[in-house]
Amino acid sequence: MNLAVIGTGYVGLVTGACLADVGNRVTCVDRDQAKLAMLHAGQIPIHEPGLADVVTRNLQAERLSFTDDLATAVRDADLVFIAVGTPPREDGSADLQHVLAASREIGDAIERDTVVVVKSTVPVGTCDKVLDTLRAALRARGASWQVSVASNPEFLKEGNAVDDFQRPDRIVIGTDDSQALRLLRALYAPYNRNRDRLIDMDVRSSEFTKYASNAMLATRISLMNELSQLAEKLGADIEAVRHGTGADPRIGPNFLYAGAGYGGSCFPKDVQALAHMATEHGVPADMLNSVQTVNERQKRVLFDKVSRHLGTRLAGSTVAIWGLAFKPNTDDVREAPSLALIRDLLAAGARVRAYDPVASGNARREIPDPALEIVSRANLACEGADVLVVVTEWREFKSPDFRWLAKTLQQPAIFDGRNLYEPDYVEECGLRYYGIGRAAGERVH
Numbered sequence: 001m002n003l004a005v006i007g008t009g010y011v012g013l014v015t016g017a018c019l020a021d022v023g024n025r026v027t028c029v030d031r032d033q034a035k036l037a038m039l040h041a042g043q044i045p046i047h048e049p050g051l052a053d054v055v056t057r058n059l060q061a062e063r064l065s066f067t068d069d070l071a072t073a074v075r076d077a078d079l080v081f082i083a084v085g086t087p088p089r090e091d092g093s094a095d096l097q098h099v100l101a102a103s104r105e106i107g108d109a110i111e112r113d114t115v116v117v118v119k120s121t122v123p124v125g126t127c128d129k130v131l132d133t134l135r136a137a138l139r140a141r142g143a144s145w146q147v148s149v150a151s152n153p154e155f156l157k158e159g160n161a162v163d164d165f166q167r168p169d170r171i172v173i174g175t176d177d178s179q180a181l182r183l184l185r186a187l188y189a190p191y192n193r194n195r196d197r198l199i200d201m202d203v204r205s206s207e208f209t210k211y212a213s214n215a216m217l218a219t220r221i222s223l224m225n226e227l228s229q230l231a232e233k234l235g236a237d238i239e240a241v242r243h244g245t246g247a248d249p250r251i252g253p254n255f256l257y258a259g260a261g262y263g264g265s266c267f268p269k270d271v272q273a274l275a276h277m278a279t280e281h282g283v284p285a286d287m288l289n290s291v292q293t294v295n296e297r298q299k300r301v302l303f304d305k306v307s308r309h310l311g312t313r314l315a316g317s318t319v320a321i322w323g324l325a326f327k328p329n330t331d332d333v334r335e336a337p338s339l340a341l342i343r344d345l346l347a348a349g350a351r352v353r354a355y356d357p358v359a360s361g362n363a364r365r366e367i368p369d370p371a372l373e374i375v376s377r378a379n380l381a382c383e384g385a386d387v388l389v390v391v392t393e394w395r396e397f398k399s400p401d402f403r404w405l406a407k408t409l410q411q412p413a414i415f416d417g418r419n420l421y422e423p424d425y426v427e428e429c430g431l432r433y434y435g436i437g438r439a440a441g442e443r444v445h
């Protein structure tokens with residue numbers, strides 16, 4: 001098929017490149033000239049494992065191209081995807097200006113009956129607005145092409161996006177147009193394993209499904225984070241509790257990890273937007289609001305532990321931090337717990353020496369303060385530091401030399417924000433161990 005993808009952000013780029021990879025001809029459209037220049041050269045503006053390979057081989061095969069010419073891209077397209085950003089506005093609602101501007105431009109340009117597919121995460125009811133906008137643009141120029149709008153939310157995880165796209169656990173399509181559904185069924189056939197991955201529904205339910213999924217996942221995390229605080233007080237280990245709880249198939253073992261709080265571009269934004277939708281419609285959003293409150297509190301837990309451990313020595317101390325990205329395998333620091341921790345430490349008069357395999361540049365842009373030193377190797381962060389805080393579970397942090405750390409750190413303690421380590425072993429090596437929701441470290445020595 002001939003496809004146009006509007007927006008070469010994380011979602012648009014992965015979608016466009018992967019759809020080209022199975023034989024479609026895909027034109028990705030963006031206004032950002034600097035980004036286009038990079039993409040033409042096969043360079044990827046984000047760190048996403050495997051994506052550069054998919055982009056490069058499809059550029060070479062001339063199935064994938066990048067342009068700023070939206071009109072030409074959509075004129076020949078069987079399907080036009082909208083994958084532009086929907087950043088949060090100050091009140092928490094999603095800002096639709098890019099989605100609606102793209103819709104207008106598409107309506108101004110098409111020269112045939114067209115199906116527009118909304119991939120951006122948009123508040124329920126947006127696809128109807130997109131349809132109205134398209135129709136208004138067509139009417140304004142006296143054109144009478146048939147347009148329909150389908151919702152097709154993405155469920156990609158950063159760091160695993162290519163694999164998630166190629167082997168989805170579900171493909172959700174919301175449309176009331178049978179021709180659009182036929183086209184999308186055909187498009188997604190290569191990924192529709194056993195022919196049972198595709199779930200079609202009405203447009204609004206599809207839009208809602210995306211928010212409901214993220215709200216459900218964020219809720220599990222916040223519940224575990226809240227329970228972790230109680231576990232510490234009660235002398236229980238949240239890791240054992242997670243294991244025992246997750247063994248119930250009704251609960252399941254995934255996404256039950258207590259930690260430093262969730263971050264990223266989706267959970268914080270989507271839970272907030274959903275709560276906003278609820279309030280707008282006069283529906284209580286107690287659960288959603290609590291999920292957010294618990295998460296904000298959780299982002300301070302590591303700071304509180306460091307602050308209790310160092311006491312009056314906190315001001316003037318140096319804290320080593322491993323991991324700046326909001327999760328491993330990405331350079332994304334949006335809403336990352338590391339940033340909240342660093343800001344709190346700097347405000348308390350501490351210095352920070354941080355290391356991350358790929359997210360240093362992005363973190364530096366967020367916090368230009370010279371009291372944050374960013375170093376190029378994990379061990380360098382610890383030399384001359386008082387304590388070590390592990391915020392992101394990158395693989396290279398999973399088995400450090402604890403004895404070396406015990407000798408190197410001035411106030412030997414490790415704050416394990418992701419419960420990566422065996423507390424007893426770490427303490428045997430000469431370090432105080434503080435985890436999340438684990439009685440060890442909290443007990444009086």
Ligand code: UDX
Pocket residue numbers: 154155156157158159214217221254255256257258259260261262263264265266267326327
């Ligand atoms: C999420 C959804 O998983 C994905 O389906 C959606 O399309 C976009 O949002 P992503 O933000 O890339 O994906 O990351 P994810 O792996 O879901 O992690 C989100 C945050 O939750 C991270 O900060 C992670 O550290 C945290 N998390 C995850 C926990 O604290 N505990 C867990 O058990 C799982």
